[in-house]
Amino acid sequence: MKKCALVTGGSRGIGRAVAVALAADLGLHVIINYASNDDAANETKRLIEEKGGTAELLKFQVQDHAEVEAKLSTWLKNNPESKVHVLVNNAGITRDNLMVFMEESDFDDVVQTSLKGMYNVTRHLLQHFVRNRSGRVINMASLSGLKGVPGQVNYSAAKGGMIAATKALAQEVAKRKITVNAVAPGFITSDMTEDLNEDELKKLVPMNRFGQVQEVADLVSFLASDKAAYITGEVININGGLYS
Numbered sequence: 001m002k003k004c005a006l007v008t009g010g011s012r013g014i015g016r017a018v019a020v021a022l023a024a025d026l027g028l029h030v031i032i033n034y035a036s037n038d039d040a041a042n043e044t045k046r047l048i049e050e051k052g053g054t055a056e057l058l059k060f061q062v063q064d065h066a067e068v069e070a071k072l073s074t075w076l077k078n079n080p081e082s083k084v085h086v087l088v089n090n091a092g093i094t095r096d097n098l099m100v101f102m103e104e105s106d107f108d109d110v111v112q113t114s115l116k117g118m119y120n121v122t123r124h125l126l127q128h129f130v131r132n133r134s135g136r137v138i139n140m141a142s143l144s145g146l147k148g149v150p151g152q153v154n155y156s157a158a159k160g161g162m163i164a165a166t167k168a169l170a171q172e173v174a175k176r177k178i179t180v181n182a183v184a185p186g187f188i189t190s191d192m193t194e195d196l197n198e199d200e201l202k203k204l205v206p207m208n209r210f211g212q213v214q215e216v217a218d219l220v221s222f223l224a225s226d227k228a229a230y231i232t233g234e235v236i237n238i239n240g241g242l243y244s
Helices: 013-026 038-050 065-078 104-132 143-147 153-176 198-204 213-224
Strands: 002-007 029-034 055-059 082-089 135-140 178-185 235-238
Touching: 002 013, 013 029, 013 038, 013 082, 013 213, 029 038, 038 055, 055 065, 065 104, 082 104, 082 213, 104 135, 104 153, 135 153, 135 213, 143 153, 143 178, 143 235, 153 178, 153 235, 178 213, 213 235
Parallel strands: 002 029, 002 082, 029 055, 082 135, 135 178, 178 235
Antiparallel strands: none
């Protein structure tokens, strides 16, 4: 039985680093989900294979319930000898603005991608996990979901909802040896932070620097491993001491 990991939003940034780490550290076959950037997704696949791992691409929009159902059903049907053991719900977008100026579509799009996307993918794979009596669900939350960030009411709402869902689901499935945890990064150097003033913002961080995507990936890799079998329902901050 081939053990697999599905990483949503796995084409760039933290998602790419996580996908590469899961293949390299745990020997998992990685299913790289992405929404649109074929070149970036293929680069993630190349990086995994370059290190001796195996991967494949699975393109779908996590916020589209029907598409998620169709793509995952087909994949599971076509891969009866494979077991998805790890799910990393990493897909997310930002549409930052003060709430007084925030359009409804900017609120909906952010919540639908992060929060509804997590529901769509997790809900479909949950029966697979329950049947196998094993599984790791790791949700990529954020500092925004814990303390709230001005200009990110939509993102804070989405990630805060994800954190609450993590704690509830962990209690539902613990008896089936399925763990559910969240990782909450602070400022991490990636595509999503490239427009921020790093020199100014790093002054807010006790460690006086932004984190690296590899550092987040190492934490996810640990939570996906057997070493973390007794950890569930937790939200683990990785923010250089900015907030805890």
